[in-house]
Amino acid sequence: MNVNPIQLFDAESSTYTYILAAPGSNEAAIIDPVDHHWERDLAHIERLGLKLAYILETHAHADHVTSAGKLRALTGAMAAVPSGCGISPAELQLRHGDVIRFGAGEEIAVLHTPGHTGGSMSYVWRDNVFTGDTLLINGCGRTDFQSGSAAALYDSVMNKLFRLPDDTRMWPGHDYKGQSVSTIGWEKRHNARLANRSLEQFVELMANLDLPRPKLIDVAVPANRNLGLPHGA
Amino acid sequence: MNVNPIQLFDAESSTYTYILAAPGSNEAAIIDPVDHHWERDLAHIERLGLKLAYILETHAHADHVTSAGKLRALTGAMAAVPSGCGISPAELQLRHGDVIRFGAGEEIAVLHTPGHTGGSMSYVWRDNVFTGDTLLINGCGRTDFQSGSAAALYDSVMNKLFRLPDDTRMWPGHDYKGQSVSTIGWEKRHNARLANRSLEQFVELMANLDLPRPKLIDVAVPANRNLGLPHGA
Ligand SMILES: [Fe+2]
Ligand SMILES: [Fe+2]
Numbered sequence A, B: 001m002n003v004n005p006i007q008l009f010d011a012e013s014s015t016y017t018y019i020l021a022a023p024g025s026n027e028a029a030i031i032d033p034v035d036h037h038w039e040r041d042l043a044h045i046e047r048l049g050l051k052l053a054y055i056l057e058t059h060a061h062a063d064h065v066t067s068a069g070k071l072r073a074l075t076g077a078m079a080a081v082p083s084g085c086g087i088s089p090a091e092l093q094l095r096h097g098d099v100i101r102f103g104a105g106e107e108i109a110v111l112h113t114p115g116h117t118g119g120s121m122s123y124v125w126r127d128n129v130f131t132g133d134t135l136l137i138n139g140c141g142r143t144d145f146q147s148g149s150a151a152a153l154y155d156s157v158m159n160k161l162f163r164l165p166d167d168t169r170m171w172p173g174h175d176y177k178g179q180s181v182s183t184i185g186w187e188k189r190h191n192a193r194l195a196n197r198s199l200e201q202f203v204e205l206m207a208n209l210d211l212p213r214p215k216l217i218d219v220a221v222p223a224n225r226n227l228g229l230p231h232g233a
Helices: A035-047 A068-075 A150-159 A184-190 A199-207 A217-225 B035-047 B068-075 B150-159 B184-190 B199-207 B217-225
Strands: A006-010 A015-021 A027-031 A051-056 A078-082 A092-094 A099-102 A106-112 A121-125 A128-130 A169-171 B006-010 B015-021 B027-031 B051-056 B078-082 B092-094 B099-102 B106-112 B121-125 B128-132 B169-172
Touching: A006 A035, A015 A035, A027 A035, A027 A099, A035 A068, A051 A068, A051 A099, A068 A078, A150 A199, B006 B035, B015 B035, B015 B169, B027 B035, B027 B099, B035 B068, B051 B068, B051 B099, B068 B078, B150 B199
Parallel strands: A027 A051, A051 A078, A078 A092, A128 A169, B027 B051, B051 B078, B078 B092, B128 B169
Antiparallel strands: A006 A015, A015 A027, A099 A106, A106 A121, A121 A128, B006 B015, B015 B027, B099 B106, B106 B121, B121 B128
């Protein structure tokens, strides 16, 4: 049976934050919380009667700052981050194949899905996958900074994400069109960037996107490597 | 076990649309779809491999137009609406106590919760309640038009919604602060307008809100009474 996460939105950066509430227990995990929404997010945790066990990051974001450090200080939850993202203050440095356990038998499986950044991870919980900026609904994250690589992203999607069951619900790190959720099966067949494209075609497509440098990157990445806390704090 | 709905947002009117997907079947229901999002909403239904069985309205909205008529024509789903809202083209005119059945044993219980409008309904599905504009997260809908009544809203909340189990997840028709979900227990204890207020205090509060007339009301209400279809269509 599919248990959907609770999906929260940051309208400034079009970022999705997810709360994973475990049936049969009050323990929860949160994925990719955004700095200025820490009160909103804690209010959800409180209203739902939850206790935060883990704060997960999919990567060191370039477009917004995380509230992971703040939430950790306020709740005592553990910060769990990709080991390849340089987020040194987090207690759990995740590697591909790790499993995070919380609640009454809940498991989050860790997949290393590099490409958007070199360290990017995706997280599988029940019949859901949280893909960060690796795979977006009918799209994918950019691959032109932070050890990004179109070839690596192609491999992550084809050989890791698209090997999940077709009916796996796919929850992206961003959406710019009001879309909430997709499935692995649909993305496999229809994703505008990845479906029916060879590695060479995909690499060429990504090389020609000509995207502007993210406005916040010089502030956000160092901040996120410190869990969003002021340096020296 | 709690199965969350899929929550979709209209940024223009801050309206939430919900897709209720039934475990063990591909049948689904949608609540309060918004006109210009009909393609987005159908894309979700398609991506999730769902078949739309019912389109529900919580009331005849004054701030946005429904896509119910359009979705009905495109999917063959049935439109189910509050009997007291003057939405005459809908095949199912719901009354308090009705139950809508879909999927493999899924039930939506119909509660008449007047106050925001005279006909407003709330819908209970599993451990979730969809409250339309009757009860909002830490607030409530206005009661100054469309047979609205602060006294009726107070009665609906106190004697119907607040009698649901405390851990019932409460999904509002709108939110203006990026909030997604609450629980009946939290709203009972903390709702800024309703918790610890007498009927008299609440009626006085609502009488003094002095809200502007909704910009779209003269267009939206007649359109919504025709399921969002052009008159004569
Ligand atoms: Fe990113
Ligand atoms: Fe309304």
